[in-house]
Amino acid sequence: MTHKFKFNPYTYARICAMKSLLYNKLDYDKLMKLSISEITKYLQDRIYTDEINELSINYSGIKLIELALNKHLTKIIRKIVKISDPDTTAILQIYLKKYEILNLKTLIRGKSTKSHFEDIKTLLIPIGIYNLSDLEKIYKLPLSNIIKQLPKECENHEELFDIENILDFSYYKELNELKSKLLEKNLTDYISLIIDIHNIKLILKSKRFGVETNLTSNYLLQNNSTNINIPDLMHSKDFDSAIDVLKKSKYHKLVDENFIEKYEVFLDKFVLDSNKKLFHKKPLSSDVVFSYVFSKEIEVRNIRTIAKSKLLNFEDKQIQKLIIR
Template identity: 25%
Template sequence: MTRLRYVGSDEGGSNLAYVNARVRARRAALLDEADYRKLIRMGPNEIARFLEETEYEREVNALGARHSGVDLVEYALNENLSRHFRDMLDWADGHLYEQIARYLRKFDAWNIKTALRGIYTDSERAEIENDLIRAGELSDAQLNAMLDAANVEAVIEASSGTMFHDALVEAFDAFEETNLLFPLENAIDRVFFENLISGVAVDAGPAARVLGGQRLSTGSPTDIYHEFLIAEIDFVNVRNALRIARSGAEMDTADYLIEGGRLFDAAELARLVRNMDDLVAVIRESRYGDRLSDALNALEEAESMLEVERAIDVALVEYGDWLGSRHPVSVCPVVSYILAKELEVRNIRAIARGREAGLSEEEIREELVMP
């Protein structure tokens, strides 16, 4: 059945207004700083009770009979995340549906990476399963096949039929040589982002395809989404570049650069990762300089990369919000909601786990990522 194309609809039958209204309502329902302050002082069971009075009510009630404490919080968070993201796919039509679905494949990427990491480190099956986020396209059968895999090769086998399979097979040699997961994880990221950006470029029409994302934004919703994705790729590249530069490892950076970004090309990146100061200077002078200044300041002060990575996450959500306010009825608010929701779930999980491990309030507060 062909979908009706509304007169004047710029996004091929998308119901942007409807989805935006719902997403913004959910965005407003996310926990705020005051809630986090309360949560930090609570034990795992209290956290579960607190969540029962929020967005997470349905999941906490459903799972409350079977689990308790940190487990309950953990399961409820994952279930809730999956439900919210599935809802968005239920609401969306037309191009918007495709854009969201393509973006949500990030959880497929996450799940395959989690399975790889879990199998690689010989973790318990239940532990790996806890960390899966069932919000992407992979079916339960596919995910279970990955969980049941005996080794990394079997996980790759189980991913056949997905868009990641070929790249994983290719990267497997590098994995065997180095016995590091980085080549495999990077292959997944590359496939994900390259698929994402090429999909949008096709949507945006011939101009975008010819010039490969280098054209000026005309301000249409697709263009703005395109811009956001480029920023996300750039941020991932920045993160990888900083990691490589910090570790001082000699690696072929071209393999780790995700195509489609604006900030680096392969040759430049190879030069920059050898010199941290140059790399930081280039990032500071780039179009993202202001947004990433917190991250770069943290880099200069901090001992660990964690704080830098958190600052990059926050910068990305803020960039999404900024684009969303430039074009209020577009896919951007949806994407920045996805990011914000992910951060919230990550924060609550960090609090619950931190409390259980007996961390101090101060230590837990440092773990939180708040846009």
């Protein structure tokens, strides 16, 4: 069965109004000049009022900002799901499963390092079947019990590397299957890009940490990509050789001295930057729902990046390279 989103005037009008409230280049330029406390006040005065007011009773500083961003994004996504038509909602929920996967991986990492729940709270975005209270209850369980709640493919696996890759693979596999059922080219192109970048990140990570090729290959997705030769990347002898393959691909512009040290950050930025350009090609089409969701994710990521960069005393030029405009 194929899907083509219907144009819904009500949803379109609501989302256009919401898009008008998104932060823009001027907002980011202002935020870059502010301290952490000033950023908090800026958020409180603009869009994030409810979240800052509620959370400031118990939190302050960067933790307040991060929790407010997470809470606000959760609220907005739930609102989008509520006002969208059933077909769009069904497809959107598959895309949003990435947050469920991210949360489960965070819980497992936290348990592995014996961290307190408060220490990992800022990393959790409770979009999906688990709210924050549910995640806290799960975290109180022994690690073995948490693993039992994961997909059955995770059974009999104890290594964090395997569990995380199985979770990622199950998500991207579902996205890949969804792609063949969609008629919206913008969205199918974006899913192809997401899968491409997933494969690249996985291979580069394995090369950097010396993971055997046959172990990594189990978690790669077939994507028929014309942007890069995945087998060549996979069979490169080490990390530097893999970077050389990347330099010869359509992703060559990404590779510089900064990329080599922070390749995951730059690849994630590339995905979000690409979807912003992709969905602006048809700003009046019925995929306005996805365009807004991606834009909101970019906004939250940008604000978080600026705030964290302030703590690390990054120069403006460094921050500029990390945010998406």
